Amino acid sequence: MTEARGEVIVPEGDPNLLIRLGSGLRSVLRFIRGKPLGGIGLIIAVAFILIAIFANQIQRHDQDQIFDSPNPDYKANPTTLELARNPDIGSPVVVEQFAEPSGKHWFGTDKFGRDIWSQVIHGARLSLIVGLGASVIAVIGGLVIGMISAYYAGILDLLIQRIVDMLQAIPFLVLVLVFTQISEPKVSYVVLWLGIAGLAITTRLIRSAVFAVRESEFVLAARVVGASDLRIMVRHVLPNVVAVLIIAFSIGIGAYILAEAAISFLGAGPQGVASWGKMVQAGRGSLDLHPWQTVFAGGAIMMIVLGFNLLGDALRDVLDPRLRGA
Amino acid sequence: MQGYIIRRIIGAIFVVFLAGTFSFFAIRILPGDAASAALGLDAGSASAEQIAERRAEYGLDKPLATQYGNWLWDTIRLDLGNSFTNRANSVWYEIGRSLPYSIELGVLIVIVGFAVAFPVGLLSAIFQDRWIDYTLRSLAILALAAPVFWTAAIASLFVLEWELFLIDVIGQPHIWENPKDAITWYLIPMLAGGFAGTAATMRLLRSQMLEVMRQDYVRTARAKGLRESVVIIRHALRNALLPVLTVMGVTVATIIGSQVILENMFNIPGIGNLIISSLFERDNPVFQSVIVLIAVFVVFTNLVVDILYGIIDPRIRLS
Numbered sequence: 001m002t003e004a005r006g007e008v009i010v011p012e013g014d015p016n017l018l019i020r021l022g023s024g025l026r027s028v029l030r031f032i033r034g035k036p037l038g039g040i041g042l043i044i045a046v047a048f049i050l051i052a053i054f055a056n057q058i059q060r061h062d063q064d065q066i067f068d069s070p071n072p073d074y075k076a077n078p079t080t081l082e083l084a085r086n087p088d089i090g091s092p093v094v095v096e097q098f099a100e101p102s103g104k105h106w107f108g109t110d111k112f113g114r115d116i117w118s119q120v121i122h123g124a125r126l127s128l129i130v131g132l133g134a135s136v137i138a139v140i141g142g143l144v145i146g147m148i149s150a151y152y153a154g155i156l157d158l159l160i161q162r163i164v165d166m167l168q169a170i171p172f173l174v175l176v177l178v179f180t181q182i183s184e185p186k187v188s189y190v191v192l193w194l195g196i197a198g199l200a201i202t203t204r205l206i207r208s209a210v211f212a213v214r215e216s217e218f219v220l221a222a223r224v225v226g227a228s229d230l231r232i233m234v235r236h237v238l239p240n241v242v243a244v245l246i247i248a249f250s251i252g253i254g255a256y257i258l259a260e261a262a263i264s265f266l267g268a269g270p271q272g273v274a275s276w277g278k279m280v281q282a283g284r285g286s287l288d289l290h291p292w293q294t295v296f297a298g299g300a301i302m303m304i305v306l307g308f309n310l311l312g313d314a315l316r317d318v319l320d321p322r323l324r325g326a
Numbered sequence: 327m328q329g330y331i332i333r334r335i336i337g338a339i340f341v342v343f344l345a346g347t348f349s350f351f352a353i354r355i356l357p358g359d360a361a362s363a364a365l366g367l368d369a370g371s372a373s374a375e376q377i378a379e380r381r382a383e384y385g386l387d388k389p390l391a392t393q394y395g396n397w398l399w400d401t402i403r404l405d406l407g408n409s410f411t412n413r414a415n416s417v418w419y420e421i422g423r424s425l426p427y428s429i430e431l432g433v434l435i436v437i438v439g440f441a442v443a444f445p446v447g448l449l450s451a452i453f454q455d456r457w458i459d460y461t462l463r464s465l466a467i468l469a470l471a472a473p474v475f476w477t478a479a480i481a482s483l484f485v486l487e488w489e490l491f492l493i494d495v496i497g498q499p500h501i502w503e504n505p506k507d508a509i510t511w512y513l514i515p516m517l518a519g520g521f522a523g524t525a526a527t528m529r530l531l532r533s534q535m536l537e538v539m540r541q542d543y544v545r546t547a548r549a550k551g552l553r554e555s556v557v558i559i560r561h562a563l564r565n566a567l568l569p570v571l572t573v574m575g576v577t578v579a580t581i582i583g584s585q586v587i588l589e590n591m592f593n594i595p596g597i598g599n600l601i602i603s604s605l606f607e608r609d610n611p612v613f614q615s616v617i618v619l620i621a622v623f624v625v626f627t628n629l630v631v632d633i634l635y636g637i638i639d640p641r642i643r644l645s
Contacts, residue, residue, distance in 0.1 A: 162340055169620070182357075294479050294483075295480070
């Protein structure tokens with residue numbers, strides 16, 4: 001318990017870890033050795049980031065290209081009877097729809113004869129942008145609101161806490177669905193709305209961290225020598241909650257990716273971009289005979305969320321073991 | 327203690343009021359309203375006068391402050407009005423029709439979830455760092471990462487592929503009307519929802535068990551010569567359960583969230599589907615009432631859990 005006044009709040013574990021984290025490959029290797037699961041998470045996350053960056057290089061086929069093959073039954077001028085027996089007889093090519101995974105199409109093709117591997121590769125971009133972007137917005141917003149709430153305490157804090165309670169009383173998915181309805185379904189707006197919906201959780205985390213710091217002796221000392229509120233917050237409080245910020249950032253990413261996938265699955269996600277949630281939904285129509293689109297798109301969601309969750313869990317354990325289970 | 331309970335109840339009512347206010351303004355900020363949604367199906371066919379007439383009928387032409395005042399006063403008197411979309415139906419009727427389905431599915435999800443989380447969390451803690459622990463923890467981590475709609479889709483794929491059973495359900499039976507059909511209908515959503523909803527509970531239970539097993543009173547119980555099963559269930563589990571209960575509010579909100587998706591996937595006409603349809607059709611009275619209903623449910627779950635916790639563990643009341 002940190003009730004003692006004047007106790008300097010240093011994250012338990014290793015106080016120098018933050019500095020070491022920034023100091024190159026060796027510290028990363030040390031992190032992986034200490035937290036093997038976190039290491040796996042890091043590798044998965046980095047792999048997906050590389051896939052997203054080099055999507056155009058490893059896609060093998062364009063994601064919108066429709067594959068077709070010559071029609072073996074083709075006949076130039078079919079009679080009505082022949083046409084009734086085989087509706088495709090009049091066209092020289094047939095769309096290669098629902099191809100099984102093969103050397104040409106690693107993940108097979110979808111209903112429209114498009115390459116699923118290429119779609120999955122491009123879907124990584126949206127998930128990463130959404131996950132990282134929304135988490136940045138939620139942490140920055142949560143930092144500002146959480147600091148104000150904890151620092152000024154009193155009636156303002158009470159009101160903010162009740163608003164946070166209110167946001168948490170509405171299921172996250174419903175909140176996101178409502179928000180995304182407000183604007184056009186563009187990626188940037190969806191990122192923004194997800195971040196705003198996530199404010200409740202980050203605000204709560206950061207507020208309790210700031211509360212602990214503001215009771216400490218060095219903040220009191222700073223106030224005694226006449227430092228302004230802003231200076232105290234930026235110079236004295238902020239550096240002491242950095243660990244919590246990193247934790248809040250990393251444990252949120254998976255949740256935002258899942259939320260985007262869910263709203264895309266429900267048809268309310270960002271339009272005009274490859275989305276794994278949308279692909280899972282698209283594949284459901286022919287799930288019994290051609291499950292590949294659903295299987296691979298959903299598997300990709302699970303892998304990327306798994307990676308970021310493992311990484312976030314390990315970072316949390318290393319930076320601040322007290323938050324375990326948060 | 328009484329003062330604490332009263333303070334908490336006032337806080338809870340205020341939170342519900344905020345949720346209602348939020349839903350009131352949220353549905354009005356969204357582009358379009360019920361009048362244009364109802365008349366504008368074939369775009370351009372409805373004249374401006376027709377839309378204006380319909381808006382007046384809904385009371386959407388009044389100033390926002392008046393609408394808000396009316397809504398607040400009506401809601402306090404529990405008069406929720408009529409649905410905009412199904413204009414003959416009162417909101418109470420719509421909720422009364424949907425709620426049983428959601429409660430059925432929700433209860434089934436909770437049962438499945440805890441039936442999985444309890445033994446898994448316990449086994450994982452008892453066999454800490456053995457292969458069984460690693461396997462179960464990996465499963466929990468996967469369950470947390472897998473989207474619930476995907477788990478459900480894969481589960482139905484296996485059912486179809488291996489012809490495990492026939493999902494041949496006529497109508498939308500309640501469990502008390504036709505248990506066999508209803509369970510067949512609910513089976514996949516309840517398994518997928520339970521799997522997703524309680525991975526967090528399982529991990530929490532495991533870490534709490536490990537914490538408790540290190541305590542002196544557990545050692546004392548063992549030293550007294552009690553059987554291991556008694557030590558684990560009577561001494562350790564009882565104390566490890568408390569923190570698991572405190573996150574019930576969060577668990578409930580998570581489960582409602584996954585119910586929205588599962589009801590949509592499996593055509594279960596519950597509250598989750600009602601939220602989506604009322605949101606998309608801009609059915610203000612239904613949407614507002616459902617959000618308030620969910621907020622009441624989540625907030626009062628939290629409240630009851632906290633009060634119970636305060637009664638069981640007196641240290642909480644002091645802080």
